[in-house]
Amino acid sequence: MILYDYFRSSAAYRVRIAIALKGLAVERRHVHLVRGEQRDLGYRAKNPLAIVPTLELDDGRLITQSLAIIDYLDALQPDPPLLPKDAVLAAQARAAALTIACEIHPLANLRVIEALQSSFGARDEQIAEWRRRWIAEGLHAVEALIAPAPFAFGATPSLADICLIPQVYNARRFDVPLNDCPRILVADAACSVHPAFVAARPEAQPNAE
Numbered sequence: 001m002i003l004y005d006y007f008r009s010s011a012a013y014r015v016r017i018a019i020a021l022k023g024l025a026v027e028r029r030h031v032h033l034v035r036g037e038q039r040d041l042g043y044r045a046k047n048p049l050a051i052v053p054t055l056e057l058d059d060g061r062l063i064t065q066s067l068a069i070i071d072y073l074d075a076l077q078p079d080p081p082l083l084p085k086d087a088v089l090a091a092q093a094r095a096a097a098l099t100i101a102c103e104i105h106p107l108a109n110l111r112v113i114e115a116l117q118s119s120f121g122a123r124d125e126q127i128a129e130w131r132r133r134w135i136a137e138g139l140h141a142v143e144a145l146i147a148p149a150p151f152a153f154g155a156t157p158s159l160a161d162i163c164l165i166p167q168v169y170n171a172r173r174f175d176v177p178l179n180d181c182p183r184i185l186v187a188d189a190a191c192s193v194h195p196a197f198v199a200a201r202p203e204a205q206p207n208a209e
């Protein structure tokens with residue numbers, strides 16, 4: 001399997017965490033987003049939205065969307081499970097993950113930021129405010145959704161932590177204060193010493209800059 005990845009992509013970061021948790025061997029190809037490599041025709045043929053991650057299977061079939069890729073990896077290697085056994089907790093963990101993946105992340109994606117700049121003339125300080133606004137609002141919602149013990153939904157990492165930690169990385173990168181999110185900080189502290197989360201960090205990737 002090949003993962004098309006960018007070291008700082010938070011969606012790809014989710015998949016890297018899942019791969020490490022599952023102990024899977026996956027080849028990696030770096031798609032440099034800032035240089036626009038995601039828009040090369042060869043890559044766009046694999047991922048029509050020109051975004052990372054994409055997973056290419058050994059038989060050439062392709063899976064796009066980080067959460068769909070993680071579902072596939074979970075089906076391939078069910079151990080360790082990525083959701084709590086309890087059906088309500090499992091749905092709540094998925095809801096926290098979807099809050100990040102659907103309600104926060106798309107609003108501050110590179111192509112959205114580029115459109116705000118090129119089509120609407122947004123200035124750097126307006127872009128910074130835009131990013132901080134949606135990350136802060138979304139993470140406050142996540143704070144109310146999780147119940148860390150010490151991971152977001154129990155004693156082992158779940159899909160919620162897999163989505164949360166890359167978003168916390170982005171929050172710190174863009175100076176969003178997290179001091180009023182004590183639950184998120186508990187889950188973050190637990191993940192920060194977990195080997196799978198450590199291995200998946202942007203700065204630990206071979207193409208990190």
Ligand SMILES: N[C@@H](CCC(=O)N[C@@H](CS)C(=O)NCC(=O)O)C(=O)O
Nearest residue numbers: 009010011051052053065066110111
């Ligand atoms: N919903 C998608 C989001 C993927 C996504 O937006 N990836 C970003 C990096 S985190 C990207 O490739 N952006 C390239 C661009 O905006 O040009 C997923 O979960 O895979």
